[in-house]
Amino acid sequence: MDPKIALGISACLLGEKVRYDGRHKLDRRLRDGFGQRVRWVPVCPEVECGLPVPREPIHLVAARGGVRLETLETGVDLTGRMKAWARKRLAALRAENLGGFVFKARSPSCGLECVEIHSRSGAVARRGAGLWAAAFTARFPLLPVAEEGRLRTRAAREDFCRRVFALRRWRDLAARGGTRAALLDFHARHKLLLAAQAPVLARALEALLARMGNTRLEAVFDRYGALLARALAAAPPGVKERPRGST
Numbered sequence: 001m002d003p004k005i006a007l008g009i010s011a012c013l014l015g016e017k018v019r020y021d022g023r024h025k026l027d028r029r030l031r032d033g034f035g036q037r038v039r040w041v042p043v044c045p046e047v048e049c050g051l052p053v054p055r056e057p058i059h060l061v062a063a064r065g066g067v068r069l070e071t072l073e074t075g076v077d078l079t080g081r082m083k084a085w086a087r088k089r090l091a092a093l094r095a096e097n098l099g100g101f102v103f104k105a106r107s108p109s110c111g112l113e114c115v116e117i118h119s120r121s122g123a124v125a126r127r128g129a130g131l132w133a134a135a136f137t138a139r140f141p142l143l144p145v146a147e148e149g150r151l152r153t154r155a156a157r158e159d160f161c162r163r164v165f166a167l168r169r170w171r172d173l174a175a176r177g178g179t180r181a182a183l184l185d186f187h188a189r190h191k192l193l194l195a196a197q198a199p200v201l202a203r204a205l206e207a208l209l210a211r212m213g214n215t216r217l218e219a220v221f222d223r224y225g226a227l228l229a230r231a232l233a234a235a236p237p238g239v240k241e242r243p244r245g246s247t
């Protein structure tokens, strides 16, 4: 297994000049602050689905039958192109064994939450996720994800890192084929994180371990892993729940 954790990221945040205006949005705190244990996997959905740099800006439009991705001035509908590309890219990303994803905020493609969705008149009709972020979280609902805007403080970045690394340690343990003692040890090392992150799920994990008795170990690991992933993927207390998989 790769000793580094693979983290997906909107490519412009790593300094790639892929934005509509030919610029980047390098975030040094992200690039430099995650240490040597991370292998970034940059993704720019707009360029990877075949749009040029520079290009006409695009936006989300509320339409009958769903949200459309359209060019701002000329109204070219890019929804089908983006969704077709996303299906292929998501399949390829499975091989990367990602530990999480950091999205660029406010983008109609990459924004995870609160992206403006306009009516035909141009007013903001509602807010939601960008097309790529929605497709990603629908395909990988149990991965820790965050917008870069949520990771501006050191505390927020550390919280995100703790969740990503906890998931990695769990995957390593499950891959090795753990024992009951190893499971209890894992839980002891992470229970404070889990209690702070997702108190209700943390109590469910405690209850699971308390009654595991002679239950088949494989079943306990499966159930524990499912609850753990939900806890680590949940928005931390005080942060509005993310609209996963929706626009």
Ligand code: SF4
Residues within 6 Å of the ligand: 010, 011, 012, 013, 018, 019, 020, 043, 044, 045, 046, 047, 104, 107, 109, 110
């Ligand atoms: S926000 Fe997403 S689509 Fe836009 S330039 Fe950055 S990576 Fe590309």
